Amino acid sequence: MAEKVINCRGMQCPGPIVQLFQATKQAAAGDILVIEATDGGFKRDVQAWCRKTGNELLSLENDAGVLRARIKKA
Amino acid sequence: MQQNKKTLIVFSGDLDKALAAFIIANGAAAMGSEVTMFFTFWGLNILRRAKGVHVKKSFLERLFGSMMPRGANKLGLSKLNFGGLGAKLMKFIMKQKNVNTLPELIEQAQALGVKMVACSMSMDVMGIRPEELIEGIEYAGVATYLGEADEANVNLFIG
Numbered sequence A: 001m002a003e004k005v006i007n008c009r010g011m012q013c014p015g016p017i018v019q020l021f022q023a024t025k026q027a028a029a030g031d032i033l034v035i036e037a038t039d040g041g042f043k044r045d046v047q048a049w050c051r052k053t054g055n056e057l058l059s060l061e062n063d064a065g066v067l068r069a070r071i072k073k074a
Numbered sequence B: 001m002q003q004n005k006k007t008l009i010v011f012s013g014d015l016d017k018a019l020a021a022f023i024i025a026n027g028a029a030a031m032g033s034e035v036t037m038f039f040t041f042w043g044l045n046i047l048r049r050a051k052g053v054h055v056k057k058s059f060l061e062r063l064f065g066s067m068m069p070r071g072a073n074k075l076g077l078s079k080l081n082f083g084g085l086g087a088k089l090m091k092f093i094m095k096q097k098n099v100n101t102l103p104e105l106i107e108q109a110q111a112l113g114v115k116m117v118a119c120s121m122s123m124d125v126m127g128i129r130p131e132e133l134i135e136g137i138e139y140a141g142v143a144t145y146l147g148e149a150d151e152a153n154v155n156l157f158i159g
Helices: A015-026 A042-053 B015-030 B041-047 B059-067 B082-096 B102-111 B120-126 B142-151
Strands: A003-008 A032-037 A056-063 A066-072 B005-010 B034-039 B115-119 B138-140 B152-158
Touching: A003 A015, A015 A032, A015 A042, A015 B015, A032 A042, A042 A056, A042 A066, B005 B015, B005 B041, B005 B142, B015 B034, B015 B082, B015 B102, B015 B152, B034 B041, B034 B142, B041 B115, B041 B120, B059 B120, B115 B120, B115 B142, B120 B138, B138 B142, B142 B152
Parallel strands: A003 A032, B005 B034, B005 B152, B034 B115, B115 B138
Antiparallel strands: A032 A066, A056 A066
């Protein structure tokens, strides 16, 4: 299973979820995507995105203003 | 992935409203939705090419065309525009805050497969020819919109 980090620091809405969507399209099922964002809405958005797209949100942490989400592609 | 359709009618040609429309459209596409945007009346100006294209037009059509903004970079704000100064200020602030520009959002929408449809009736009324609009646009009427809207679970009017 591959793991890929997507750096979306500094990007504004809807940048991070667009990047996440495009990265998921290229990933294989079971791959882990780690996305880092500083957009204030991302905390709620990434949860909504995972619910809607059916991908699994493994963890979501705030590391000194950088939100880091680990997502497993369904 | 769930396949839900979303449609947006973009009636307004104001910069702020166009930005909102494209942010929603691109967000929806990134959530896995099939998105169709219908551009009608003032909204058609968003799709105009920045450079004038030589096409046959009547005097009135030409006059009308010259009074409307030519493309995504020329739009004004719906409020506090102050003859274009407001729009310039808004673009400056957006750049500082790293928000995508409208042309970037349009490009992103096309990369995400957002379908953009121009209303052929309002194009005719406003004297806008297909050659004057950016690439990748489809042309249709209200029945196409209603057909798509019937299958969609979110239908927005940006006016």
